[in-house]
Amino acid sequence: MSTKDFIEKDYYKVLGVPKDATEAEIKKAYRKLAREFHPDANKGNTKAEERFKEISEANDVLGDPKKRKEYDEARALFGNGGFRPGPGGAGGSFNFDLGDLFGGGAQGQGQGAGGFGGGLGDVFGGLFNRGSSGTTRVQPRRGQDIDTEVTLSFTEAIEGATVPLRMSSQAPCKACSGTGDANGNPRVCPTCVGTGQVARGSGGGFSLTDPCPDCKGRGLIAENPCEICKGSGRAKSSRTMQVRIPAGVSDGQRIRLRGKGAPGERGGPAGDLYVTVHVATHPVFGRKGDNLTVTVPVTFSEAALGGEVRVPTLGGPAVTLKLPPGTPNGRTMRARGKGAVRKDGTRGDLLVTVEVSVPTELSGKARDALEAYREATVGEDPRAELFQAAKGA
Ligand SMILES: [Zn+2]
Ligand SMILES: [Zn+2]
Numbered sequence: 001m002s003t004k005d006f007i008e009k010d011y012y013k014v015l016g017v018p019k020d021a022t023e024a025e026i027k028k029a030y031r032k033l034a035r036e037f038h039p040d041a042n043k044g045n046t047k048a049e050e051r052f053k054e055i056s057e058a059n060d061v062l063g064d065p066k067k068r069k070e071y072d073e074a075r076a077l078f079g080n081g082g083f084r085p086g087p088g089g090a091g092g093s094f095n096f097d098l099g100d101l102f103g104g105g106a107q108g109q110g111q112g113a114g115g116f117g118g119g120l121g122d123v124f125g126g127l128f129n130r131g132s133s134g135t136t137r138v139q140p141r142r143g144q145d146i147d148t149e150v151t152l153s154f155t156e157a158i159e160g161a162t163v164p165l166r167m168s169s170q171a172p173c174k175a176c177s178g179t180g181d182a183n184g185n186p187r188v189c190p191t192c193v194g195t196g197q198v199a200r201g202s203g204g205g206f207s208l209t210d211p212c213p214d215c216k217g218r219g220l221i222a223e224n225p226c227e228i229c230k231g232s233g234r235a236k237s238s239r240t241m242q243v244r245i246p247a248g249v250s251d252g253q254r255i256r257l258r259g260k261g262a263p264g265e266r267g268g269p270a271g272d273l274y275v276t277v278h279v280a281t282h283p284v285f286g287r288k289g290d291n292l293t294v295t296v297p298v299t300f301s302e303a304a305l306g307g308e309v310r311v312p313t314l315g316g317p318a319v320t321l322k323l324p325p326g327t328p329n330g331r332t333m334r335a336r337g338k339g340a341v342r343k344d345g346t347r348g349d350l351l352v353t354v355e356v357s358v359p360t361e362l363s364g365k366a367r368d369a370l371e372a373y374r375e376a377t378v379g380e381d382p383r384a385e386l387f388q389a390a391k392g393a
Pocket of ligand 1: 189190191192193194196197212213214215216217218219220
């Protein structure tokens with residue numbers, strides 16, 4: 001069944017039902033006529049055979065609510081069959097031939113069509129290649145991109161997290177299925193023939209377009225504007241989405257989630273969602289790219305004599321680091337694979353910085369030991385080189 005059939009054939013007339021017939025009425029009329037003109041009951045009668053085919057075709061369209069809606073819309077577009085196609089255009093309001101309009105019109109073959117051969121191709125393309133939601137679509141429009149922010153804990157940023165995001169955006173109005181019309185059946189705007197744009201005039205080989213003033217760029221006109229959305233077809237909708245934030249994000253990073261933005265209009269794709277991530281600080285761990293950092297206090301004797309030091313890791317068991325004898329204060333050592341998760345799933349390192357801690361209180365025994373240490377090192381002056389260098393330059 002072609003668009004041409006839709007416009008040329010009055011299926012309601014074929015079945016003898018009114019345009020607002022219910023599904024049951026259509027079914028009943030079809031059954032009655034099908035029995036009457038069935039080939040088995042009219043052997044050799046070609047007229048009855050033709051009629052039976054017509055009846056079946058009409059039922060195929062009107063008996064299917066989705067097809068019926070498309071059919072109604074196609075006919076509404078051309079004034080309920082007032083369109084009389086033909087090479088001469090006799091009696092029709094449109095003066096060009098259907099081959100151009102429905103065949104190669106969009107490729108520019110419909111030269112005789114004046115200004116809108118291509119425009120009409122668009123109308124039909126949109127009208128009959130619609131998405132699944134079944135609302136009237138003229139020209140698909142991509143949904144808006146949405147910006148939002150989220151604050152993650154330090155660990156969530158390292159490991160990745162699924163967080164609920166509450167967002168409000170413009171979505172198709174539920175009351176009118178986004179059509180803007182109270183009956184869910186808007187008219188295609190005659191000014192812009194559904195494109196939502198009008199030419200502003202052309203010059204220098206290019207043309208400019210403006211949003212159509214009559215339909216405000218929607219391509220559709222609501223005869224009975226929906227009360228909820230005042231005919232705009234759009235409504236503010238809040239939704240909470242579970243969003244997966246990948247592992248390894250850092251503070252201030254902006255991630256793009258494709259297709260998670262505002263829903264598209266008339267079958268258009270959804271926009272994207274941009275999430276700016278804030279990461280809370282951690283009391284123990286810091287971060288340098290893929291690496292985590294931690295500062296570990298050691299005693300003077302551990303640093304001087306060497307030893308094994310236990311170091312905490314983020315979300316895992318502690319690791320033991322071997323401190324070589326004579327480790328200076330502030331030296332950084334590396335615990336491999338204990339850092340942040342990288343894009344490929346591997347982990348960076350944990351950078352462990354040694355900080356020699358000075359006891360603020362000493363027990364008697366410790367004091368005695370340190371006094372003895374002072375005795376033993378009395379000839380050593382750690383500042384001798386400092387003064388030497390200060391004089392030199
Ligand atoms: Zn318009
Ligand atoms: Zn509405």
